Amino acid sequence: MTMIEIISPPLSHYHDTVRLFAARYIGDADEWYKLNEQVITDGDDRDYFTFIRMALWDKLMEEEFRSWMSPPEQVDLFGECDTTEPGGNPGSFILDGHCWALINTRRSLVGFSTLANI
Amino acid sequence: MGAYQYAEIIGRLLNSCEYLDPRPCFPSKIEFAPTDPPSFYWKQKFFLLNDKVLTVKDIATFDSEGRMVDRAFAYDFCDKGSPQPIWRICNHSNSMKSVNDPCHVHVGHDDNEIALANTSHDIDFTYAMRCIKKFYLQKPQDWEEGGCDES
Numbered sequence: 001m002t003m004i005e006i007i008s009p010p011l012s013h014y015h016d017t018v019r020l021f022a023a024r025y026i027g028d029a030d031e032w033y034k035l036n037e038q039v040i041t042d043g044d045d046r047d048y049f050t051f052i053r054m055a056l057w058d059k060l061m062e063e064e065f066r067s068w069m070s071p072p073e074q075v076d077l078f079g080e081c082d083t084t085e086p087g088g089n090p091g092s093f094i095l096d097g098h099c100w101a102l103i104n105t106r107r108s109l110v111g112f113s114t115l116a117n118i
Numbered sequence: 119m120g121a122y123q124y125a126e127i128i129g130r131l132l133n134s135c136e137y138l139d140p141r142p143c144f145p146s147k148i149e150f151a152p153t154d155p156p157s158f159y160w161k162q163k164f165f166l167l168n169d170k171v172l173t174v175k176d177i178a179t180f181d182s183e184g185r186m187v188d189r190a191f192a193y194d195f196c197d198k199g200s201p202q203p204i205w206r207i208c209n210h211s212n213s214m215k216s217v218n219d220p221c222h223v224h225v226g227h228d229d230n231e232i233a234l235a236n237t238s239h240d241i242d243f244t245y246a247m248r249c250i251k252k253f254y255l256q257k258p259q260d261w262e263e264g265g266c267d268e269s
Contacts, residue, residue, distance in 0.1 A: 004129040005145040006122075011152055037213060046212070047161065047190065051177045054188055054214045055157035 011063060014056050021049055033061065120184035121150055121158040124242070128160070131247045137254050139165040155180045169198040172250065176243060177214065188214040189238055191221075193246035195253070202227055205259065207246060209238050223261050232261045 015032075022032035025039045037053075040046040052060070119127075125148045132138070132146070150156035157179045164172045173194040178186045192208035206228075209221040221238040222231050235241050249259055258265040 003132045003146055004125060005147050006125060006150060007147050008150045008152065008156070014151070044161070047175060047177065048159070050190060050213055051151070051157070051159045055151045055153050055179050059153070 011056070011059055014052050015060055015063065017048065018052060018060065021045060033064070119186075120180050121156045121178070123184065124158060124178070125150075128243050131244065132164075135247065135250070137166045137170075137250055139167055153179070155182060155184065165198070166250065167254070170204075170253075171196055171198050172246070174243065174246070179214070186217045186239070186242075189217055190214045191238070191242075193243070193249075195246075195250065204253070205249065205261075207234060207241060207249070209241075223259075225261065234261060 018032040018035060019029040021040060022035050023029040024045075025041070026034060035049065037046055037050060040049055128148070146160070146162045149159040151159065158177065160174065160176045162174045164174070166172055171194075173192070173196075175190065175192045175194075177190040179188045181187050189209060190213065192206060194203050194206040194208075196203045196206075203224055204226070206224040207221065208224070209215050209219060215238075217238050219238065220236050221234050221241050223234045224231050251257075252259055252265075260266045
């Protein structure tokens with residue numbers, strides 16, 4: 001008799017959930033990053049949000065940040081972390097291709113390109 | 119013991135528990151979040167013999183060595199329909215807390231709190247099932263006089 005079922009939702013499930021909670025408790029799904037336990041009145045929702053915040057918040061923020069940096073209609077200069085074009089991303093190369101390095105590098109390059117256009 | 123091992127233990131404990139009421143409440147879903155290592159989320163209500171109910175909240179993150187790092191948990195054992203627990207073992211888990219923080223048992227009333235352990239390393243679902251067994255065998259719990267014996 002199997003009593004336990006293991007489920008492994010993708011990150012998008014958690015993104016959808018925090019957006020749903022944000023719409024429900026602060027009235028705007030796009031403000032999901034402002035959610036906190038104090039505004040969530042339902043105990044089950046609060047537990048689930050606590051879990052997401054402790055385990056997945058950085059991942060959600062990273063995904064949000066990256067999608068903001070690369071809107072769908074724009075060609076992504078750097079691509080995904082693990083498919084970076086060799087030589088196209090010096091920070092990632094030096095720092096062994098870690099995602100946080102990639103993000104920081106992208107932020108720096110955007111800053112440089114802005115300065116170059118002044 | 120990582121999240122997967124913990125889930126396996128839970129499954130074995132439930133499969134071998136002789137006090138579960140046969141009312142259908144299965145399968146119980148344990149959720150593993152896409153973290154490395156996986157994080158663990160489980161909430162479930164079980165019906166037990168003699169109109170007793172065990173409500174479980176067990177949420178945990180793990181380190182790469184498979185050790186629990188942070189937890190929010192409550193094992194609430196009560197009479198069916200009763201708002202007060204016969205006992206509830208918890209770490210006051212409105213938010214996740216370190217496993218190095220103490221945990222408590224509430225007996226008969228939410229205000230009646232007894233310190234149970236200085237950490238919650240060993241106060242997991244296995245411990246809760248041991249308490250269930252002691253209840254049905256009418257043996258003293260660890261927090262009761264004559265308790266703390268291995269059974």
